[in-house]
Amino acid sequence: MILDLFRLDGKVAIVTAAGRGIGARIATAFAEVGADVVIGARTEEQLREVADQVEALGRRAVVVPGDLSTREAMGTLVDTAISELGRIDIVVNNAGGSMPQPFMDTTEKAFDHALRWNVTTAFNLSQLAVPHLLEQGGGSILNITSVAGSFADRGFTAYGTAKGALMKLTRHMAQDLAPKIRVNSVSPGSIATSALDMVLQMPELEQAMIDGTPLGRLGTVDDIAAAAVFLSSEAGSYVTGRDIRVDGGIEGSNLEMGIPDL
Template sequence: MILDRFRINDAVAVVTGAGRGIGAATAVALAEAGADVVLAARTKDQLDEVAARVAGAGRTAHVVPADLSDPANAAALADAAMDTFGRLDVVVNNVGGTFPCPLTDTSTEFLEEAFRFNVSTAHALTRAAAPAMLRSGGGAVVNVSSVMGRVSGRGFLAYGTAKGALAHYTRLAAADLAPRIRVNAVAVGSVATSALEVVVNNPELRERMEAATPLRRIGEPEEVAATILYLCSPAGGYVTGKVLEVDGGQQAPNLDLGLPDLT
């Protein structure tokens, strides 16, 4: 049956930023599709809650509380998977983000920090995971980029630059790691996660954002997780080096931060 192609029975996955939002939804989706999961994020209590959901799906979770802004901690997750489960098949580089900031307030250090958190961490884990994946017969990497990596809006210079770099990193890494390791990305739009709470909980802001989104709503973490599962599974087995846009049809930012013209 076609749905069997979305199964990843007995695979082992690493998911970063797995304590909440897209990372948590992805970890649970991968478990429901048959995978054991290494869960990594800063907050152990959140990871333990996700681990319980993984167990509820009949799979095993290994919790790794870590500051993933340090690329060395991200790279160490490959060994954690091998030490715990003896194999590694899937990596989801979900951790990332940064605060909006006008260009004139964006220091070089802030820009470099955004790049490190969104790109260097993904590279560190992907590089560390590749030998383990090859020993396991191959695998799939999915990077979580953003619509702001391809559209322009005031206040998103550091974030958009980093996510745009991550999208192209995906294409380049796919070329280097083919044919046994596939590398893809999702470019995410406005999704109902903690990062968007200020909008979701403000009816006026939410209405403005939804009105500026072609599908007229904010996305759900599970919708992104379903796309990631597709890219990790045999269903996406002939896809590599691609960035799938999961953004409600956005062609422009759907929330104006109100930054004024420079004078």
Template sequence: MKILDTFRLDGQAAIVTGAGRGIGQAIALAYAEAGADVVCAARTLSEVEATAARIRALGRRAVAVSCDVTNFGQLGRLVDAAMTNFDRITHLVNNAGGTGPNDPLTTTPETFENVLRFNLTSACELTRLCVPYMRESGGGNVLNITSVAARYAQRHFSAYGTAKAALTQLTRLLAQDFAPIVRVNAVSPGPILTDSLAGVLTGDMRQGMEHNTPMKCLGEPRDIAAAALYLASPASRWVTGKIIEVDGGADSTVWPG
């Protein structure tokens, strides 16, 4: 087999959460380009329908599902949609997540737990639902999208940073539980120029972020998608429980604060 062929996902079926835009959309399209059929999930149906249409234009099957990952009943329906349409699940990308900065003195227990549910518990539950089907298919791959916030110590990120740090460790632990049939890895993005970031990014903020990044530029969703494809494909068959940091070489806080 040629080395480029090991990056193919022909005959595979994936679920990608947060697939309506940004990193999730880029990963869904990358998987489709590599040959996979994809269930595209996000809260806004029109966005995932647009992603699904682009996948179909690539010649692959796609299903758009409106799903709030914090609603565990909806996670079950998401898995059902994958099995109904593709009759198998071989790949899961837990990409949905996020939250803004928080003040630890005014963050209520309910708010803190909601951040954990959005970024951590939902990924754990969806993985629990998908892994049995991956085993039935003879193997599978789970990819978690964590963040540089998991390892940086910075002000106002106690909720989000804690949730992503926990997701990072969950990745390592589940890799031990599910090997050798199912591999579990993660990508840890640095500052990625998504529509969400662009909407709040001032010129001074961007200049500061680029200055603190050795590569002197912000990342793009396709940078994360490329790493995600590697970790999903047979090219990484001997890799599990690992976190790939795609962050422009940053080794300290990239957000001024």
């Protein structure tokens, strides 16, 4: 049965920034198709809520609260996965983000932080997890990027550059880790999560984003989770080094940032 290819029975996945939004939904989606999960984020209360959802599905969830910006914290995620669940098969690098800013207002610190938070975190966790993936004969690494890494627009100097770098990292890792480990990315467009709260609280801005999206709606966390399941399962076994854009068809920013000429 073709649906059997999407199962993750007996697998263990690490998902970062899994306390809410995309990361939380990927974790519960993995549980729905049979995986146990190790979930990390800053806020323990949010992680506990996600863990309860996973356990209600009959799967195991291990909560690892903490600041994921350091290599040491990523090491804790890996060590906990091995000590508590005995293996690692899938890594989802979902930690990231950065607020749009005009180029001349973007500080060196903000630029460095965007690169570290979006790219270095993925490098660290992946590198630490790879020996354990190899112990299982291989596995899958999935980086959550953004369509901002593919287009150029005002306000995205730090965030867009970081996500573009993460997409490039994905391609290089796929070559280095083939044939045993597949590495892919998903580029979300405008997804209705708490990250868009400021926009979603203003109906005119929300409508502007919808109007600027060819499919005529904002994305949902289910849209991203479905792609994550595909790429992390046997259904995606002949896919590596690729970015799947789940973006409603947009070719650039679907919201005018209002940044004036210099």
